[in-house]
Amino acid sequence: MTQPSPLFDPETARGRLLASAARLFRDKGYAATTVRDIAAALGIQSGSLFHHFRTKEDILHAVMETVITAMLDDLTDQLAQAQTPREAVRALIAIELAYLHGPASDATSVLFHDWRALSDDRRTALLQGRNAYFALWDQTLATARSAGLTTIEPEILRQFLHGALAWTSFWYRPDRPLSREALTERALSLVLGSP
Amino acid sequence: MTQPSPLFDPETARGRLLASAARLFRDKGYAATTVRDIAAALGIQSGSLFHHFRTKEDILHAVMETVITAMLDDLTDQLAQAQTPREAVRALIAIELAYLHGPASDATSVLFHDWRALSDDRRTALLQGRNAYFALWDQTLATARSAGLTTIEPEILRQFLHGALAWTSFWYRPDRPLSREALTERALSLVLGSP
Amino acid sequence: MTQPSPLFDPETARGRLLASAARLFRDKGYAATTVRDIAAALGIQSGSLFHHFRTKEDILHAVMETVITAMLDDLTDQLAQAQTPREAVRALIAIELAYLHGPASDATSVLFHDWRALSDDRRTALLQGRNAYFALWDQTLATARSAGLTTIEPEILRQFLHGALAWTSFWYRPDRPLSREALTERALSLVLGSP
Amino acid sequence: MTQPSPLFDPETARGRLLASAARLFRDKGYAATTVRDIAAALGIQSGSLFHHFRTKEDILHAVMETVITAMLDDLTDQLAQAQTPREAVRALIAIELAYLHGPASDATSVLFHDWRALSDDRRTALLQGRNAYFALWDQTLATARSAGLTTIEPEILRQFLHGALAWTSFWYRPDRPLSREALTERALSLVLGSP
DNA sequence: AATGAATGAGGGTTCATTCAT
DNA sequence: CATGAATGAACCCTCATTCAT
Numbered sequence: 001m002t003q004p005s006p007l008f009d010p011e012t013a014r015g016r017l018l019a020s021a022a023r024l025f026r027d028k029g030y031a032a033t034t035v036r037d038i039a040a041a042l043g044i045q046s047g048s049l050f051h052h053f054r055t056k057e058d059i060l061h062a063v064m065e066t067v068i069t070a071m072l073d074d075l076t077d078q079l080a081q082a083q084t085p086r087e088a089v090r091a092l093i094a095i096e097l098a099y100l101h102g103p104a105s106d107a108t109s110v111l112f113h114d115w116r117a118l119s120d121d122r123r124t125a126l127l128q129g130r131n132a133y134f135a136l137w138d139q140t141l142a143t144a145r146s147a148g149l150t151t152i153e154p155e156i157l158r159q160f161l162h163g164a165l166a167w168t169s170f171w172y173r174p175d176r177p178l179s180r181e182a183l184t185e186r187a188l189s190l191v192l193g194s195p
Numbered sequence: 196m197t198q199p200s201p202l203f204d205p206e207t208a209r210g211r212l213l214a215s216a217a218r219l220f221r222d223k224g225y226a227a228t229t230v231r232d233i234a235a236a237l238g239i240q241s242g243s244l245f246h247h248f249r250t251k252e253d254i255l256h257a258v259m260e261t262v263i264t265a266m267l268d269d270l271t272d273q274l275a276q277a278q279t280p281r282e283a284v285r286a287l288i289a290i291e292l293a294y295l296h297g298p299a300s301d302a303t304s305v306l307f308h309d310w311r312a313l314s315d316d317r318r319t320a321l322l323q324g325r326n327a328y329f330a331l332w333d334q335t336l337a338t339a340r341s342a343g344l345t346t347i348e349p350e351i352l353r354q355f356l357h358g359a360l361a362w363t364s365f366w367y368r369p370d371r372p373l374s375r376e377a378l379t380e381r382a383l384s385l386v387l388g389s390p
Numbered sequence: 391m392t393q394p395s396p397l398f399d400p401e402t403a404r405g406r407l408l409a410s411a412a413r414l415f416r417d418k419g420y421a422a423t424t425v426r427d428i429a430a431a432l433g434i435q436s437g438s439l440f441h442h443f444r445t446k447e448d449i450l451h452a453v454m455e456t457v458i459t460a461m462l463d464d465l466t467d468q469l470a471q472a473q474t475p476r477e478a479v480r481a482l483i484a485i486e487l488a489y490l491h492g493p494a495s496d497a498t499s500v501l502f503h504d505w506r507a508l509s510d511d512r513r514t515a516l517l518q519g520r521n522a523y524f525a526l527w528d529q530t531l532a533t534a535r536s537a538g539l540t541t542i543e544p545e546i547l548r549q550f551l552h553g554a555l556a557w558t559s560f561w562y563r564p565d566r567p568l569s570r571e572a573l574t575e576r577a578l579s580l581v582l583g584s585p
Numbered sequence: 586m587t588q589p590s591p592l593f594d595p596e597t598a599r600g601r602l603l604a605s606a607a608r609l610f611r612d613k614g615y616a617a618t619t620v621r622d623i624a625a626a627l628g629i630q631s632g633s634l635f636h637h638f639r640t641k642e643d644i645l646h647a648v649m650e651t652v653i654t655a656m657l658d659d660l661t662d663q664l665a666q667a668q669t670p671r672e673a674v675r676a677l678i679a680i681e682l683a684y685l686h687g688p689a690s691d692a693t694s695v696l697f698h699d700w701r702a703l704s705d706d707r708r709t710a711l712l713q714g715r716n717a718y719f720a721l722w723d724q725t726l727a728t729a730r731s732a733g734l735t736t737i738e739p740e741i742l743r744q745f746l747h748g749a750l751a752w753t754s755f756w757y758r759p760d761r762p763l764s765r766e767a768l769t770e771r772a773l774s775l776v777l778g779s780p
Numbered sequence: 781a782a783t784g785a786a787t788g789a790g791g792g793t794t795c796a797t798t799c800a801t
Numbered sequence: 802c803a804t805g806a807a808t809g810a811a812c813c814c815t816c817a818t819t820c821a822t
Contacts, residue, residue, distance in 0.1 A: 031226030048786050159366050160359040167358020194346050243803050421616030438807050553752020554745040561744050633782050
């Protein structure tokens with residue numbers, strides 16, 4: 001099962017800072033989170049944040065970039081191991097859910113839902129990594145369609161599936177009776193039907 | 196086709212205010228939108244806003260409440276006209292997409308994506324209307340499942356579908372080659388498969 | 391005798407703000423003056439300053455631009471009335487001292503001594519007005535030299551004289567036994583000798 | 586010709602620190618220069634500065650005190666060698682220009698133009714050294730007046746001359762066609778007329 | 781000596797909100 | 802109703818200074 005280790009190294013001040021910031025951004029939104037909130041969560045003064053990051057936006061950027069890179073790496077690995085088109089689609093889902101509800105859940109939620117808060121320049125820069133990630137989705141879904149597993153165009157299906165999974169951050173809790181594996185199967189049968 | 200008339204009456208100062216605010220909240224987020232932004236969009240001074248609404252949050256609340264009420268009304272109407280379980284599910288989708296991409300798109304996007312910005316009290320109050328709306332979804336999807344159209348539990352399917360549709364506000368543009376009707380069919384075949 | 395009326399209209403909030411700011415900039419320097427200092431001198435809150443000026447530097451710029459324009463106007467007038475080269479040089483000195491020690495003394499000191507605090511763009515823009523002013527000095531001093539009143543090149547003499555007069559803001563006080571007229575005569579005899 | 590050796594010993598860390606600080610203070614002003622600026626110019630961390638000086642103001646004080654002492658020593662020497670009142674006045678000017686445009690130019694500019702930045706206590710303390718220096722000026726100029734070389738009172742003439750020379754730091758560049766010797770002669774003829 | 785993370789006060793600025801006109 | 806100046810709290814960020822290493 002995909003189980004990412006903590007995205008941010010809890011041994012370093014920088015890692016703890018990013019983890020705390022991600023949590024707050026997720027809960028309150030980037031704009032509504034103050035640097036004093038972040039500092040308070042770490043037990044330091046707000047001025048001290050700026051030894052690690054030059055601006056508040058740099059923190060957001062670092063959070064997002066870290067998730068983007070890690071997700072792309074993990075997805076590449078998992079797709080390489082998938083034996084069938086169905087397994088490949090399951091990998092798409094499993095990784096997305098692992099990030100959204102595993103140790104990286106805060107950062108992943110921020111990446112998905114606070115995209116708007118980045119400045120244009122920054123957003124454009126990060127878009128490259130995102131596009132590479134979604135290109136893998138499109139390829140995988142196109143293969144599934146060729147194999148007759150779905151009739152929906154890959155780009156549209158990708159957006160539907162990504163939306164459905166991103167939305168789980170608002171309602172799914174890992175401690176629910178529904179396990180992440182079970183949730184993965186539900187999503188898989190949404191996209192490809194029951195086998 | 197479901198075609199809601201403008202949510203906010205452009206004949207009244209209040210209606211124009213809400214429409215402008217909704218547009219800005221959608222584009223920049225509630226927290227990042229200033230009352231001066233809203234006032235400037237209306238060609239008035241920021242102080243004048245407060246003759247219409249006591250606080251900035253009141254504006255957000257009014258926007259959301261208006262959409263919630265209208266969506267609930269429209270959905271009730273449409274479900275009453277649906278002849279089959281499949282048509283009923285199509286109505287769920289059609290209405291959601293009509294709101295997300297028709298004249299009420301700004302307000303609907305705000306309702307879906309800036310939920311967090313409301314204070315706890317306000318959020319709880321609005322949740323009643325939302326719950327009534329989603330109860331209709333659950334019933335409809337339960338009926339569809341009983342009819343053998345899907346195997347996924349109604350609550351889970353509802354969240355998947357709602358997420359997939361909510362996400363279209365980030366990528367679908369009505370002026371695209373893909374018509375709203377076509378998009379509706381794609382979503383329907385995602386949920387229930389091709390007939 | 392040249393007696394400029396107050397540079398900044400004490401009837402308007404903007405005028406009072408500029409007068410207070412000029413005084414503080416003169417006493418403590420631009421960088422060492424805080425917007426809270428300025429606000430306190432006016433009996434308002436610091437945030438209120440920003441209804442009148444967008445930034446602190448805008449205040450400095452407005453102070454300087456006002457003096458520059460007024461000095462150029464006054465000098466043009468006075469030179470037109472001078473009958474002899476010696477009288478023309480006296481006008482240069484009299485106006486400079488009138489600004490440095492009359493009602494505009496704060497703003498003029500700031501203009502002379504806090505030039506560095508302006509951003510490059512702003513400085514370049516203001517330099518146009520300053521250059522026009524000094525062009526009049528150069529012409530006047532060139533005429534005096536042609537008339538045999540001095541042997542020093544106009545540009546050099548201009549800088550010497552301007553420096554000598556600018557420096558009076560650090561030591562001369564109008565309430566001293568030495569009147570401004572007497573000081574003017576001393577400066578005139580420095581430049582052109584005793585007649 | 587008066588040619589002071591470097592004020593600050595480039596062989597010692599302290600000397601290099603003072604030289605760098607003087608340069609920055611001159612360029613940006615004391616208040617606008619940060620201790621990080623100074624540290625960066627030396628290639629060290631800002632915290633390390635405080636092994637050499639207890640406060641930022643101590644640095645400014647050391648810069649000023651060093652110039653004051655050196656100028657007083659040099660002036661005493663040069664006046665002792667002057668044979669005539671005119672030569673004595675030339676020495677006043679030559680030393681001032683040597684400091685303003687020779688190897689000590691940064692520190693001297695700071696002394697002349699950032700006097701305001703010192704705390705009251707420090708300023709009062711340094712004023713003793715300055716007063717001794719200017720007492721020599723006053724004596725020299727009084728002698729020149731007794732000799733009929735000028736009609737202006739010594740204190741006033743001193744301020745005029747000091748201002749005119751101090752101002753050269755804003756416009757005169759040693760690499761100009763005008764040599765420092767030539768500039769000295771111009772200033773001398775300003776004060777005493779052409780012989 | 782030097783580091784570099786941390787401090788904590790204070791910097792300029794923004795902003796929702798108020799209110800006399 | 803609308804204005805626009807004012808508020809005052811809060812914002813992000815800077816800075817001189819400290820200190821354990």
